[in-house]
Structure formats: structure tokens, C-alpha cells
Amino acid sequence: VDPTLDLFREIERLKKEKNAVLLAHYYQEPDIQDVADYIGDSLGLAQQAAKTDADIIVFAGVHFMAETAKILNPHKKVLLPDLKAGCSLADSAPAALFKQFKAKHPDHIVISYINCTAEIKALSDIICTSGNAKQIIESVPADQPIIFAPDKNLGGYLNKITGRNMVLWNGACMVHEIFSLEKIKKLKVRHPHAKLIAHPECEEAILREAEFIGSTTQLLKFAVQDDAKEYIVATETGILHQMQQDAPTKTFIPAPPDNSCACNDCPHMKLNTLEKLYLCMEYETPEITMEEELRVAALKPIERMLEISR
Ligand code: 13P
Ligand code: SF4
Numbered sequence: 001v002d003p004t005l006d007l008f009r010e011i012e013r014l015k016k017e018k019n020a021v022l023l024a025h026y027y028q029e030p031d032i033q034d035v036a037d038y039i040g041d042s043l044g045l046a047q048q049a050a051k052t053d054a055d056i057i058v059f060a061g062v063h064f065m066a067e068t069a070k071i072l073n074p075h076k077k078v079l080l081p082d083l084k085a086g087c088s089l090a091d092s093a094p095a096a097l098f099k100q101f102k103a104k105h106p107d108h109i110v111i112s113y114i115n116c117t118a119e120i121k122a123l124s125d126i127i128c129t130s131g132n133a134k135q136i137i138e139s140v141p142a143d144q145p146i147i148f149a150p151d152k153n154l155g156g157y158l159n160k161i162t163g164r165n166m167v168l169w170n171g172a173c174m175v176h177e178i179f180s181l182e183k184i185k186k187l188k189v190r191h192p193h194a195k196l197i198a199h200p201e202c203e204e205a206i207l208r209e210a211e212f213i214g215s216t217t218q219l220l221k222f223a224v225q226d227d228a229k230e231y232i233v234a235t236e237t238g239i240l241h242q243m244q245q246d247a248p249t250k251t252f253i254p255a256p257p258d259n260s261c262a263c264n265d266c267p268h269m270k271l272n273t274l275e276k277l278y279l280c281m282e283y284e285t286p287e288i289t290m291e292e293e294l295r296v297a298a299l300k301p302i303e304r305m306l307e308i309s310r
Helices: 009-016 030-035 042-051 063-072 095-103 119-124 131-137 150-162 182-192 203-208 217-224 237-246 274-284 291-309
Strands: 020-025 038-040 056-060 075-080 109-113 126-128 146-149 195-198 230-234 251-254
Touching: 009 020, 009 030, 009 274, 020 030, 020 150, 030 274, 038 042, 038 063, 042 063, 042 217, 056 063, 056 274, 063 075, 063 119, 063 291, 095 119, 095 146, 109 131, 119 291, 126 131, 126 291, 131 150, 131 291, 146 150, 150 203, 182 203, 182 230, 195 203, 195 217, 203 217, 203 237, 217 230, 217 237, 230 237, 237 251
Parallel strands: 020 038, 020 056, 056 075, 109 126, 109 146, 195 230, 230 251
Antiparallel strands: none
């Protein structure tokens, strides 16, 4: 890419010329968030994808998110700046193994977290996100046994707050599992008024200490509306950009990881760059494609989710 090119202007031009909508997750780098038409968590992004009338959906996020947009919009072109932007949670549930697991629990229905492949969605009854999981679970009769996949941390947290005993698939997010409780406690000594806020993909020990738990959007709303001045944020660092913009007088401290070589950036989310975004809009590639039979099977549980959490 020509280094003198104003990528922000070029992306705005391409959006208009191609009637493209740019959807970005809060974990994208700040430049991408700033040029997006809509920034949101997984639920907000799926809802936007379901209602857009653009011809092209450019998804600045990871593969399962763009795939969900394609499942909802078979006749639109869905672009992802880097096709390798995957997800450790989605990778933790290969469809063939999950099928065997499901077969061992024939009387259970399957609720899957949206962070999974289209194949897992096709094996599920209802999809949920961190923003609506409690509501989705509570929409199922209390005596109906449930398999929850693929995030064991989110599943364990949901079992606790709903009183269910869902069977959990043993998957986890590589970003939300790295926080150190010990370091967070030390940080709290130095910042006694700071509130710990955490995403439910974090491990139980972290969630137990958290003063607020929620999806990315819920964490942002809480941080803006709450009356504390300092927050320790246990989730991916991308969200700090909007927190700082929406609450400029507050201080947001990323929760420290266990190992000082590790960081709270999602390596998959951060594969997307402004340059790759521009190139994918200019050349309309890489594009998400899918077998129609798989798409139709994966659509059903997503539609159920969208109906329940309208
Ligand atoms: P939410 O967008 O639902 O907060 O989930 C966070 C996440 O890890 C997305 O990959
Ligand atoms: Fe997947 Fe975790 Fe990255 Fe989200 S933050 S895309 S759950 S690896």
C-alpha cells in the first residue's frame, strides 16, 4: 500500500462507492474502531448484520463473527480483512468430537456460545452470546437438560447464576484465561478505590473477585454510568479505547496477565489492520463462503437467539 495514502479517507470512499457497511468488534485496534460504521459486542454485531441493507458487509472481527454475518446474509458479500483471524474458543470444539460428546447426552439440548464454527452451530439448538446467555438459558424449561459449549468458564458462571447444572464442553478463550489473581490483588492495594470489572470468559477465581461481570458492551456501559473513578479491566485491551473515549475523566487499568511475556491482546483480533481492511474493501477479498446446507442448518439456532433477545 502506498504509504502516502490516507487510509481513513480511502475506506470512507470505498464504503460509499460499494454500499458497504463496516462492522467492528470492540477488540479491534483503535484506528479500525474509529472508521467503523458500528462498533459492538458479539450480540450487537449479529443484530446489526441481521438488519443491514448494505450490499457488502466488511467484518472487522474474527472468522466466526463474519461467518455468522454470512449465515444471516447469503446473498450479500461478507469480507474479513484477514481470513486467518480465528478464535481459540472456536478451535477448542472440533465438530467431529463434539458430535460424539452430544451423542453421549441424547436427552440434552445444545446451547452454544456464538464463538464457535458454523459446524458447531449446525449441531446446536440455540446460540447465545455473553450479552444474552442468561436470558437464553432461562427461556428453556428448568427440567430440560442442557449441554453448553464451548466455553467452560462462561458455562460455569452461567450455571452459578441460573442454578442450572449444564454439561460443559471443556473449551476456553486464550486471552481471558491469562489474568493473574495475585497481581490483580496487589494492584488493588495500590488502587484501593478501583473496581475490578471482568468478562465472563475469565476464570472463576477472577470472576469471584469482580465487582461487575458482563459482555464487552455491558462492561463499557457499566464503566461509563458507574460512579467510581478507576477500574481494573479484565478483558481484551481493545475495549479500553471506547472506555477512555466515553469516560475521559476516568482511569482504566488493564488487568495484569500471569506471565509478563503474555498480553491481553487477542492475537486473532489483532491480525486485522487498517491496511488489510483497506485492501479487502478495494479488492473485495478475502470473502466468506459456505455450503448452503451447512448455512441453513447453522441459521436455525441463530434465529432462535435473535427471536429470544429481540
Ligand atoms: P462479547 O463480544 O460477547 O463481549 O465476547 C467477547 C469475545 O471474546 C469476542 O470474541
Ligand atoms: Fe476468541 Fe478469545 Fe480472541 Fe474472543 S478474545 S476472538 S474468544 S480468542
